[in-house]
Amino acid sequence: xxxxxxxxxxxxxxxxxxxxxxxxxxxxxxxxxxxxxxxxxxxxxxxxxxxxxxxxxxxxxxxxxxxxxxxxxxxxxxxxxxxxxxxxxxxxxxxxxxxxxxxxxxxxxxxxxxxxxxxxxxxxxxxxxxxxxxxxxxxxxxxxxxxxxxxxxxxxxxxxxxxxxxxxxxxxxxxxxxxxxxxxxxxxxxxxxxxxxxxxxxxxxxxxxxxxxxxxxxxxxxxxxxxxxxxxxxxxxxxxxxxxxxxxxxxxxxxxxxxxxxxxxxxxxxxxxxxxxxxxxxxxxxxxxxxxxxxxxxxxxxxxxxxxxxxxxxxxxxxxxxxxxxxxxxxxxxxxxxxxxxxxxxxxxxxxxxxxxxxxxxxxxxxxxxxxxxxxxxxxxxxxxxxxxxxxxxxxxxxxxxxxxxxxxxxxxxxxxxxxxx
Numbered sequence: 001x002x003x004x005x006x007x008x009x010x011x012x013x014x015x016x017x018x019x020x021x022x023x024x025x026x027x028x029x030x031x032x033x034x035x036x037x038x039x040x041x042x043x044x045x046x047x048x049x050x051x052x053x054x055x056x057x058x059x060x061x062x063x064x065x066x067x068x069x070x071x072x073x074x075x076x077x078x079x080x081x082x083x084x085x086x087x088x089x090x091x092x093x094x095x096x097x098x099x100x101x102x103x104x105x106x107x108x109x110x111x112x113x114x115x116x117x118x119x120x121x122x123x124x125x126x127x128x129x130x131x132x133x134x135x136x137x138x139x140x141x142x143x144x145x146x147x148x149x150x151x152x153x154x155x156x157x158x159x160x161x162x163x164x165x166x167x168x169x170x171x172x173x174x175x176x177x178x179x180x181x182x183x184x185x186x187x188x189x190x191x192x193x194x195x196x197x198x199x200x201x202x203x204x205x206x207x208x209x210x211x212x213x214x215x216x217x218x219x220x221x222x223x224x225x226x227x228x229x230x231x232x233x234x235x236x237x238x239x240x241x242x243x244x245x246x247x248x249x250x251x252x253x254x255x256x257x258x259x260x261x262x263x264x265x266x267x268x269x270x271x272x273x274x275x276x277x278x279x280x281x282x283x284x285x286x287x288x289x290x291x292x293x294x295x296x297x298x299x300x301x302x303x304x305x306x307x308x309x310x311x312x313x314x315x316x317x318x319x320x321x322x323x324x325x326x327x328x329x330x331x332x333x334x335x336x337x338x339x340x341x342x343x344x345x346x347x348x349x350x351x352x353x354x355x356x357x358x359x360x361x362x363x364x365x366x367x368x369x370x371x372x373x374x375x376x377x378x379x380x381x382x383x384x385x386x387x388x389x390x391x392x393x394x395x396x397x398x399x400x401x402x403x404x405x406x407x408x409x410x411x412x413x414x415x416x417x418x419x420x421x422x
Contacts, residue, residue, distance in 0.1 A: 085322065088364045089124040092185045092199040094167065096177065116167035118270060119184060126364050128322045134357065135267045135335045138164040141347045145190045147183035149174025155183055162347060177201055177305045192358040198307035206304060207251065208244035210277065214284060216243045217276040220419035227256030239421050247273055268408025271333040275414040278331050334367060334411035367411065
């Protein structure tokens with residue numbers, strides 16, 4: 001499937017004047033989308049070469065020359081340079097439940113329209129040593145500012161509404177997903193005071209293909225799950241290997257047996273799925289295996305809508321290369337601190353702790369580390385490594401208890417335990 005990549009207008013989000021109309025599609029848009037994907041959708045997928053990106057962009061008949069020449073004495077390759085070296089990146093990741101085309105066939109629930117029920121701020125540190133993903137509950141009670149759209153119109157400001165109304169308003173007034181994403185981005189900047197550098201929108205098909213591209217993911221399902229509204233999803237408790245279709249429905253499920261119906265619990269399951277995906281990518285050496293990386297990127301870019309704010313393939317691969325040393329314990333997940341909205345118990349409001357989180361992101365301080373000025377949520381504790389094997393006789397050592405984090409409510413890293421099965 002060829003990627004759906006549309007240009008992003010360049011409105012001044014602080015201006016009342018509407019943006020100019022979007023420019024026509026250019027051939028290098030795909031390369032830019034791949035770069036945004038590398039640094040946004042999955043920041044740990046970071047070793048793409050320019051050859052790989054160009055192959056995706058043009059379906060070029062190509063051969064992996066480096067593989068053919070392996071073992072031959074050659075001059076050292078010049079590593080790609082990061083055009084944003086030393087610069088923080090904050091990217092808005094949006095999961096949209098668009099029911100058009102293939103997406104409608106995947107979910108088959110009779111719903112119409114497009115909404116964004118998943119919003120994550122992806123923070124990439126300036127030194128490229130860590131990535132933090134902050135989930136925003138869709139049911140957060142917040143003010144929604146007036147937003148410019150791609151057709152030059154402005155949405156109306158809303159004094160108090162659910163956060164996901166920002167995306168819906170943008171789509172309604174602007175007539176496209178870009179307008180929804182721009183309004184969500186502008187709303188986040190207004191609420192947090194943190195500059196957002198772009199957005200990536202992934203639909204149902206894209207999520208499923210992402211999971212299938214790595215052959216599925218292993219997940220601990222703590223209790224039996226049956227969700228009629230999520231394509232009759234049925235999962236028995238235990239460690240399960242989920243393919244893309246099953247993972248998609250598990251990420252969507254909110255009501256049914258074994259589920260409490262809350263959006264915050266669903267956020268936790270989505271965070272666990274992304275953590276499992278990151279572990280699968282790292283464990284399979286996808287980043288250093290050209291055929292696997294090509295397949296993964298092809299799947300990842302097939303259902304994306306992105307902002308257009310990166311310049312060239314060479315610059316993007318440099319940025320990707322700079323993240324090559326990321327490990328599971330350097331990829332962290334958290335939810336903006338919240339409590340129940342006293343005026344509407346179906347919604348949540350952000351607590352004062354959220355201010356510390358935004359301050360950390362703005363200052364590029366690790367939200368989970370000791371260097372943060374204020375601890376946000378529970379500190380992350382990497383899983384205890386296994387003790388070395390020994391042939392010595394005697395009683396077995398007492399296992400060290402492993403702290404289990406509650407995904408969706410507590411901060412955790414991809415190396416942490418979030419669910420216990422047996």
